[in-house]
Amino acid sequence: MWHHLKIFGLFVKIGLMRQMAYRPHFFMMVAGKIIRIGLLFFFFQAVFLKVDRIGQWTFDQVLLLFATFHMVDFVMSITFQRNLSFHLPRLIQSGELDSRMILPANLLFFSSFEGVDLMDFFSFLPSLGFLGYVFYRIGFHFSWYQVTAYVVLLINALVLLFAMVLMISTVSFWTTQSYGMARIFDNLLKIGRYPLDIFWGFWKIVFVYFLPLVLVAQIPTQALLQTPSLKLIFFAFGVTFVFLILSLRFWKAGLKNYLSAST
């Protein structure tokens, strides 16, 4: 564990060193991130001025759901998603995965966190700031149980997303391309930022049980707003556990099928 934490620290350091190897690019990146923070702020201000209520959810609740989703999505995108969805298929296609396979570290860990860009953490600040603002509007009247359940369910959501992204990227071992599926997943994932009340019948069943995007932000948000039942928490853990086991099996089968590339 300590070994892999040290490697993760190195990934972050190397990412930063790479950015700094091209100084003009480094400063432009910083400027870009600041602009993105500003735009995000203005976007939410505009929404706040024009919209009062969406469906059964009050505006503050929708904002909390949106902020929660944005945070989970952001953590996922700067850590394992870009590595598994885009970098790994490239490594498989070019055969460059070979050089990672002979290193004495967990290959899945390597493939998931190799490209970590410290600069991206700048963009994390407005997400956190926005979440803080929503908490301020709601009034911070949560119990410890609710807050703990919220944090635990957020971590659970990240593990679930990790399993889903891993399953999709593992397809590359057979097809050497999984960009199409990664893009579809990316678009489907966006559904997770809307209240589930906008769906009914067949689609509601799909997004709760088969592609449980409801677990990404809605269940954590609900856990924070109302005291969550143990049944709900166990349901979330159970689904994540099943997806994780399936994705790891898929990964192992994928490795067995790895063909490398001719030199």
Next chain:
Amino acid sequence: MRAIRAQNLSKTYSFYEKEKGIKGSLRGLFRRRKVLVEAVKEIDLDIGVGEVVGFIGPNGAGKTTTLKMLSGILYPSGGQLEVLGFIPFKREKAFLKNITLVSGQRSRLFWDLPAEDYLSFLKVVYEIPEDVYRQNLQSLVRLAEIGEILRVPQRKLSVGQRRRCELVAALIHDPKVIFLDEPTNAIDLMNARKIRQFIKERGKEGRYCIVLTSHHMADIEQVCERLIIINRGRIVYDGRTQDLTRLNGLNKQMRAVLQDPFAVEHVGRLGKIIEKNGQEILLEVEPHRAASVASELLANFSVKDISIMDPPLEKIIESIYEGRRPG
């Protein structure tokens, strides 16, 4: 001590054939034909620690596939395989810490950063103690002559310089089994010589098992005592490199420089002229006639210089493919 043992090791690749052109591509979206290719067919290997083995064969013979199975990258389709007592495909930490693979075609160094940064990264990944790391780094940098380029970003280096950095990176953790896949490929003579010398020095220590594939016969002749030749996925020769020169029916080569340019035509009756350049000729003669042809040349012609050589390794390999065996 045994380093590598393989029995009936096989690898079959399966892929989908694609028809040419846009029509073929469209058709391929709905109907594809699966093709199976047997890259390695039931080969046996037994290589000990301290051996430097050349592993050669024509393109597509199965060399790289075999090395990738030995290093745990590819999952064998059949047979048994052990490297240092480990099953490579399980890729256990203790196994990975004791092997390395250098591919002459691909670089794993950080393109934008100097080799030194990649080496520091490997120090953490391989959990090398600081003092051991310093010691290894010092000796390898000296051996590979990369002291002056250690802090230069990889993108600023020549292919040969990068390859030498790559070798240092591959050996920084002091692996017992070293797989080198065409390490001198596409680099200039001087860098190739340095790399050859590097491998030779490493091999001399007797603590390592080195398996080297190459298209350059000089690599094999100068570095490897044992040679394994693979063709169409099967091993066709496994023995001492020097024994290859005693192949049944393989002709010797005789190079002679004559005083008289007109005599060259007459020399043709002594053997087959395979090269002619002014007064210099290269003859091919049967091994049992080599001594008598040399005497005849010296007796009947005014010879400035003469030498008898074994056939080049390329020729020997060609003859093995044709089915000849060492005598």
